[in-house]
Amino acid sequence: MIEVDNIHKSFGDAHVLKGVSTCFDQGKTNLIIGQSGSGKTVFLKCLLGLFVPEEGSISYSGQKYSELSTSEKRDLRQDMGMVFQGSALFDSMTVEENVMFPMDMFTKRNMGEMRDRVNEVLQRVNLVDANKKYPSEISGGMQKRVAIARAIVMNPKYLFCDEPNSGLDPKTAILIDNLIQEITQEFNITTIINTHDMNSVMEIGEKIIFLKNGFKEWEGTNKEIFKTDNGAVTDFVYSSELFKKVRQMYIEERN
Ligand SMILES: Nc1ncnc2c1ncn2[C@@H]1O[C@H](COP(=O)(O)OP(=O)(O)OP(=O)(O)O)[C@@H](O)[C@H]1O
Numbered sequence: 001m002i003e004v005d006n007i008h009k010s011f012g013d014a015h016v017l018k019g020v021s022t023c024f025d026q027g028k029t030n031l032i033i034g035q036s037g038s039g040k041t042v043f044l045k046c047l048l049g050l051f052v053p054e055e056g057s058i059s060y061s062g063q064k065y066s067e068l069s070t071s072e073k074r075d076l077r078q079d080m081g082m083v084f085q086g087s088a089l090f091d092s093m094t095v096e097e098n099v100m101f102p103m104d105m106f107t108k109r110n111m112g113e114m115r116d117r118v119n120e121v122l123q124r125v126n127l128v129d130a131n132k133k134y135p136s137e138i139s140g141g142m143q144k145r146v147a148i149a150r151a152i153v154m155n156p157k158y159l160f161c162d163e164p165n166s167g168l169d170p171k172t173a174i175l176i177d178n179l180i181q182e183i184t185q186e187f188n189i190t191t192i193i194n195t196h197d198m199n200s201v202m203e204i205g206e207k208i209i210f211l212k213n214g215f216k217e218w219e220g221t222n223k224e225i226f227k228t229d230n231g232a233v234t235d236f237v238y239s240s241e242l243f244k245k246v247r248q249m250y251i252e253e254r255n
Contacts, residue, residue: 001026002047002158002190007056009042016042017053018214026157027188029181029204031195034211035236040194041162043211047192048080048160049073061157078106081151081189083161083180087143089135089150095122096131099150106154121149125179141172145179152183159184159191165200173197177204198243201225210236226250 002024009017016039024030032040045051047058049065058065060076068076089098099118103109122131125145135143144164151159164180165173181204184191193200201208205222210233218233225237226247238244
């Protein structure tokens with residue numbers, strides 16, 4: 001669980017996060033949405049410990065980040081997996097070497113143990129027979145699977161995903177969303193996803209935080225987002241005619 005209490009983050013005169021408080025539960029897919037420039041990436045970087053808020057606190061499983069020692073912060077970092085936008089795989093490394101990288105960096109496991117673990121996670125993300133391939137030899141969807149395998153290879157407690165299905169076709173995007181949700185539930189991870197994808201919001205938004213101009217404008221589930229009459233949320237989420245109709249049908253079905 002990650003608890004965020006009234007965090008503020010500024011860059012010079014630009015006050016980007018303006019007192020955001022929320023809570024991200026374990027075993028749930030938590031989504032951060034909002035318009036471009038609303039502060040989603042800055043928020044994610046605060047959660048990753050890459051930016052330190054000037055005010056407020058972030059607690060991981062009950063422990064405030066600001067009260068952790070240097071070695072506790074290092075341990076916490078190893079409990080965090082990250083799926084970057086565009087996968088961010090190392091082009092000169094094979095799939096196996098990419099997934100092995102965090103273990104090679106942070107553990108003293110021998111090659112046999114690392115290979116076993118790599119095979120385990122590659123199987124979990126349904127990627128077989130790709131160990132010796134290079135990123136350029138596999139599809140974008142497969143690259144995402146490799147990025148997810150690499151993010152979970154160290155058994156993280158927290159999984160952060162920045163636009164995990166950007167650049168994927170709609171069908172592959174849904175498969176990747178579902179995979180992230182399954183892994184989250186199976187390994188009881190606290191997962192936080194930064195997304196622009198409204199399909200993801202509807203499909204896997206067990207908790208959704210809507211940021212607007214650095215404030216948390218709304219939070220709720222994918223069921224609640226259909227019913228909300230918060231104008232800022234409906235303007236943003238239901239900006240397309242298609243989504244407006246879907247919402248209308250959902251409301252009528254339930255009346
Ligand atoms: N390192 C930084 N230094 C100065 N300003 C920054 C920095 N990082 C972000 N900002 C500013 O913070 C604001 C919010 O940016 P952020 O990247 O969090 O938006 P976002 O919601 O993720 O947008 P997008 O959806 O386009 O990625 C922007 O005005 C941006 O210019």
